[in-house]
Amino acid sequence: MGAPRRPVPLSGAQAYLASSILTDDVVTGLSPLLRAAPEVRVHGTVRTHRVPRATHLAPTRPPLAADVTGRPMYELNALLREYDRARAYTDHLWRDLTPDEVTWRPHEDSSAIGWHLGHQAHVAHFMIRNLTAAEPSPDPELDGLMDSANPEKFRGALPTVERLTAFRDTVAERVHARIGDIAAGRVGAPDQLTVVGSHLLLALINHEYQHDQWISEVRADALGHPLPPDPTADRLTRVDGYLVLNPYDGGDTAGRN
Missing domain, CATH: 1.20.120.450 (dinb family like domain)
Structure with missing residues (x-):
């Protein structure tokens, strides 16, 4: 990582958005993360992570013939x-x-x-x-x-x-x-x-x-x-x-x- 950049004052926000710094921060900085985690989405200048719904988080139902350790059990x-x-x-x-x-x-x-x-x-x-x-x-x-x-x-x-x-x-x-x-x-x-x-x-x-x-x-x-x-x-x-x-x-x- 390079030396930390001083924060941009609010008065310079428009200039920041129009500058190459934005490209360095968002595109160059996030591209490795985007490749590693495709679910990451960039909306404007705000970096967010889309959280799947609970139904997407639920694991695939395991075979009910196995207990929680994965060892076989009788049905x-x-x-x-x-x-x-x-x-x-x-x-x-x-x-x-x-x-x-x-x-x-x-x-x-x-x-x-x-x-x-x-x-x-x-x-x-x-x-x-x-x-x-x-x-x-x-x-x-x-x-x-x-x-x-x-x-x-x-x-x-x-x-x-x-x-x-x-x-x-x-x-x-x-x-x-x-x-x-x-x-x-x-x-x-x-x-x-x-x-x-x-x-x-x-x-x-x-x-x-x-x-x-x-x-x-x-x-x-x-x-x-x-x-x-x-x-x-x-x-x-x-x-x-x-x-x-x-x-x-x-x-x-x-x-x-």
Whole structure:
């Protein structure tokens, strides 16, 4: 850059506009910028930068099968199928047990299989109604009992197997209904809720498998029943002894339907 030029007084403005100085300042000085940034516009003697409208600034929508880091994730309907797979495995762990076995626990500071069944459903609907839709609990009387904040010594008075079954089935229907609406775009912010719903479902699936492990221990170690075979699915494995669905474990998936 050359030595700074003294400001031109206002009285000399007309002379400045007619002089070669204007050409040096505007044309010569701005030409490299114009080549580097074509969106720059020169209006008269004022240098301005045209700001695109917000719609021009919005990035191209990324594939919804990827999270914010760009790593591949399951699409929502595929995750719903994995949710059903996890629930089906839970059913294999308890459906052949007697009501007494479902509600039995070895000591006061422990949880019966029935409590885990109710807790899985309670957490699923708690997350659905708080993260995606404000809807009432299917069975409010069970919420306090089935919450993990309830100490184990107070988990003994469980509802009947029929009530537990109805609670679990109703919650699964609500999960499918709400996530189905998101997958089909029948919500106000479908892309935002797709991100929320993907992570929510993944958490619910792995939470289901987490408690399945503890149900398995009561079933096999305390009640003496054989365990069913593990479910099989892409990216379903065991980590620290627990079944875990890891959506980042290779492979590509389709986007939101």
